[in-house]
Structure formats: structure tokens, C-alpha cells
Amino acid sequence: MATNSIYPQSSPYYSTGVETNQFLDVMQNRPIPMQTSDIYWEIRQVYEYRPDLLAYDLYTDSRLWWVFASRNPNTLKDPYFDFVAGTGIYLPKLDVIVQALGI
Numbered sequence: 001m002a003t004n005s006i007y008p009q010s011s012p013y014y015s016t017g018v019e020t021n022q023f024l025d026v027m028q029n030r031p032i033p034m035q036t037s038d039i040y041w042e043i044r045q046v047y048e049y050r051p052d053l054l055a056y057d058l059y060t061d062s063r064l065w066w067v068f069a070s071r072n073p074n075t076l077k078d079p080y081f082d083f084v085a086g087t088g089i090y091l092p093k094l095d096v097i098v099q100a101l102g103i
Helices: 051-059 067-071 094-101
Strands: 039-042 088-091
Touching: 051 067, 051 094, 067 088
Parallel strands: none
Antiparallel strands: 039 088
16 A cells, blocks of 8 residues: 555545656555445435445545445446446445545
């Protein structure tokens, strides 16, 4: 994991290096591990195209919008446009996110 990152630990870019102090290097994914405590849930209309709203409602931090795509890579290939009502995803618990990201 990056130690001198210019991004906060809650960012999907935290582990990705920065080249010549201005360009992101190749994206280093930050996986969210599968747990038996994950909850299977269908995206509701109110959250369609708004993973940030769901992250805020679940974790009180809208910056964690990307964890849904990280935890459900086969379902949410695009973290925004695949986030549609009726799509079933697994929701990680906050303590799993905190441990995985070190926040």
C-alpha cells in the first residue's frame, strides 16, 4: 500500500502512484474482500446512478462510492452506469471496509 500517496486512504487512487508529480500511474485496484457478513441487496430507484448517495447512507461517507464496484467487479464493471435499479450487489459492512482500507 502506498505510504506517500497524495490521496486520502478512502480514495480508490490511494495505492496508485503518481508519475512526475502530475500524472496517475497505472491504476492499482484496492480490493474489498468477500465476507460471509456481506448483505445481498438490490439497488433501489432512489440510488440509481448514485453510488455516492448509498455510500453516504450506509457509511456516512460519500467518498466510499467506489467500494461497491470493487466488491462486485463482475456486476458493476462501470461503477456509475451499471449502478441501476434492480441490479443485485453485495454490500460490505463498514468494519470490513475500515480494515481493508486502513481508515
